[in-house]
């Protein structure tokens with residue numbers, strides 16, 4: 557059986573609406589969001605969808621996270637606590653703002669930050685918590701830790717469009733700032749794009765300025781109020797993103813329906829753990845956590861041989877072991893900003909420091925690609941293959 561792929565139209569929801577959107581923008585002759593109407597409309601629609609006051613569009617999910625980190629304004633050498641299991645786009649903005657990424661360990665079942673570990677990692681220079689809703693499962697308990705410490709929570713929702721917390725609040729609207737990605741492989745896409753949402757007008761303004769060279773644009777004067785770069789989204793991307801946003805509820809309903817079917821089909825299998833709460837999960841991927849003696853590499857190999865789009869571990873190594881952080885230069889020949897704090901405050905990276913995250917990546921975590929166009933037949937084939945792969949083991 558062939559599986560819909562996010563790499564082509566079989567696994568995407570790009571259709572007549574997006575064609576019309578692109579055509580509309582091209583015909584208008586205005587492709588820049590500084591003067592056009594599409595990106596501004598997208599921001600309003602995104603804010604309304606999440607029932608928050610402000611949204612700021614930008615050129616990628618990584619850019620969205622960079623806007624958020626820049627807005628919470630760490631001093632060079634300040635610390636931001638984040639997770640070892642995510643896209644590198646979660647960590648890069650921390651370094652780009654000259655802050656120090658401090659990793660905390662994750663829950664062994666979900667791969668999401670463990671709030672107890674986060675609380676233990678907070679120190680005098682902690683400036684924010686940057687949580688990730690991994691694969692679309694709500695990372696709970698972080699708002700409480702952030703509030704107790706009096707620091708902002710940034711939510712990375714790149715894999716968590718319309719994820720809901722157990723109390724039904726939408727991911728992204730619980731923290732101080734929520735960040736989203738419109739990259740090719742996310743739930744909805746315009747190729748590359750990003751969005752941030754917030755209730756805080758001052759933070760929204762800082763993010764807007766940071767994405768546009770610190771140029772307010774509201775008084776007709778060419779003045780640069782603060783340090784910023786150019787992370788603007790184009791009108792072409794914005795128009796496509798608007799069409800995609802209208803399809804988001806359908807994408808989530810379809811992914812949840814088939815994920816529920818797989819959850820039910822695997823429920824009686826020993827040593828196979830699947831996410832709880834399938835109706836609040838966004839199912840960017842379908843994660844499975846295996847108990848020993850099963851190992852993710854063996855089971856993934858069997859699934860791949862059965863034609864199932866599955867992979868062991870999600871990452872080659874957790875982010876706290878990424879070569880980009882492990883001893884090599886960061887800026888020029890220097891390890892700045894890791895050279896700013898006193899030696900005893902420089903976090904230790906590398907194997908052995910975040911055991912739960914390391915075990916997930918190397919031994920227990922298996923991910924199966926998921927898609928809104930899966931049929932019951934796809935799910936049944938996956939269920940059968942997983943059953944065979946873990947019983948032969």
Ligand SMILES: *Cc1c(COP(=O)(O)O)cnc(C)c1O
Pocket residue numbers: 616617618619642643644645646688712713714715737738739748749750
């Ligand atoms: C994709 C992703 C990012 C980065 O988004 P880009 O649009 O690719 O820059 C950041 N965090 C997570 C969790 C992601 O999945």
